[in-house]
Amino acid sequence: MSKVLVIGAGGVGSVAVHKMAMNRDIFSDIHLASRTVSKCDAIAASVKERTGVTISTYALDADDVEATTALIRQIGPKLVVNLALPYQDLAIMDACLAAGVHYMDTANYEPRDEAHFEYSWQWAYQDKFREAGLMALLGSGFDPGVTSVFATWLKKHHFERIDTLDILDCNGGDHGQHFATNFNPEINIREVTAPARHWENGEWVTTPALSYKQTFDFEAVGPKNMYLMYHEELESLAKFFPEIKRIRFWMTFGDAYLKHLEVLQNVGMTRIDPVIYNGVEIIPLQFLKAVLPEPASLGPTTKGKTNIGDIATGLGKDGTEKTLYVYNICDHEDAYAETGNQAVSYTTGVPAMIGAALVLQGIWSGAGVFNIEQLDPDPFMDMLNKHGLPWQVKELDGPLGF
Structure with a gap:
């Protein structure tokens, strides 16, 4: 059982x-x-x-x-x-x-x-x-989760040494709402409004939130503005890949989303400290969450695709310098047809199932606390292909700029 x-x-x-x-x-x-x-x-x-x-x-x-x-x-x-x-x-x-x-x-x-x-x-x-x-x-989701497994798989099979790693998270979906988040609004807004951090030359570099952006042409989505952010897998990747000189995380946001977020910040609705309203203590961000659309309700209206992956540069196992890009493309409508949920939930829920399956079967085992980077990536990568999140690899001319 x-x-x-x-x-x-x-x-x-x-x-x-x-x-x-x-x-x-x-x-x-x-x-x-x-x-x-x-x-x-x-x-x-x-x-x-x-x-x-x-x-x-x-x-x-x-x-x-x-x-x-x-x-x-x-x-x-x-x-x-x-x-x-x-x-x-x-x-x-x-x-x-x-x-x-x-x-x-x-x-x-x-x-x-x-x-x-x-x-x-x-x-x-x-x-x-x-x-x-x-x-x-x-961390057995997508990011963290699949993106960390991608890095581990690249190191195991393609690189003697990874020098730079960039994680690119693009949601090219459109849900038809003026402003809504594709996962828990409270967690989403806390992440986006926090200062950005990336790992470079053995230390953390902190920059203001959303202060660095560049445009990237995502397959099946098109050109999108992506912004430098902090995300939790950077911490575990820096720990388990100490040779990497620079690790960064990028996420795409549309102009309308950022304008709404700016206004909400300016009027204090993203605060996480309590305020008194009609004699009752409330957290503004939690109240905002209550009035925004439930992410699970966005499935029927969301169309488009996500594209999430890693770009790694370093010394290949063949002795040459190379840049490889491993990524997954997921269709919102396909995800909804299969599970009744849009692709942002799908890309996290499927890896959760896969991690659980590998633990239950004893394929991943051990006593203690483990990050996903510490485990064999191959069975996880195989299950991604079989259970709805197929990945592909291509070689690029060089590392991501900036």
């Missing part, structure tokens, strides 16, 4: 559970929990309709370690897949340790009261998981 408990019923959780149900040879018993059980029930109904598989649903406050521990013990899964909010990572890790089960997530921990995310809090659990004989797999 390969029993799994998924926590989180947003778009990513929906995709992951749908894809698990499509792989019954690996996921024999699927359970889904969230604070709002009606969201779980809606996913379960869609899974039943599309695959014929029945999944069990539960109401759970994942901030409550005792309640989460009790639910894990009640279900008895081999693995807990955390697709909830990154604020809840540590509580769910604590519950997994208490219940004696493996842990996996797609995004690293972030405190609620500070727009700052890093792996140090989760890396501090290394000894606890190792001594318990349990595995904690961090």
Whole structure:
């Protein structure tokens, strides 16, 4: 029996559970929990309709370690897949340790009261998981996740040494809304408005948010403006690829999105500190999240494609300097037809399923806390091709500029 408990019923959780149900040879018993059980029930109904598989649903406050521990013990899964909010990572890790089960997530921990995310809090659990004989797999989404596996695969098969690495994240989809985010608005806006950081010559270089941009012609999407940002995989890539001189992350944004965001910042709606309204304490960004479209609702109207990948430059295994670009293109409408979710959720939910599958089958194993870069990329890359996220590689004339 390969029993799994998924926590989180947003778009990513929906995709992951749908894809698990499509792989019954690996996921024999699927359970889904969230604070709002009606969201779980809606996913379960869609899974039943599309695959014929029945999944069990539960109401759970994942901030409550005792309640989460009790639910894990009640279900008895081999693995807990955390697709909830990154604020809840540590509580769910604590519950997994208490219940004696493996842990996996797609995004690293972030405190609620500070727009700052890093792996140090989760890396501090290394000894606890190792001594318990349990595995904690961090960052099995797309970025982080697939982009880190791309880098590991390039190093294993094509490079003796990687000198520069650029991660390019392009969403060329159009959802028809004036302003909406394709994943959790609160997390999205915190990421975008934070100062940019990249790794260069052994240290972090910090620049103002959205202050550096360049245009890149993305296959199947076209030319798009992309902006230098900080993203969590930069931290783990810098740790596990110490020879890389420069690591950067770029994300595309349309002019309309940036103009709306600028106005929202100027009027204080992106603040994460509490304010008093009618005698009640509220967080402006959380209120904004409540009035923006739910990302999971964008699937029926979103058209276009995503294109996400890595550009690596360095010394090839053939002894020559080279630049290789490995990337995936995903179609929003195809993703919706298969799982009822748009491609941004799909590109994270499928890798979550793949990471869980590799842990459940013992293909990826170990005791302790592991980032995805530490594991063999080949089985993951093979499963991407088989489960809806095919990748391709091409050689470029040289590294990305700037």
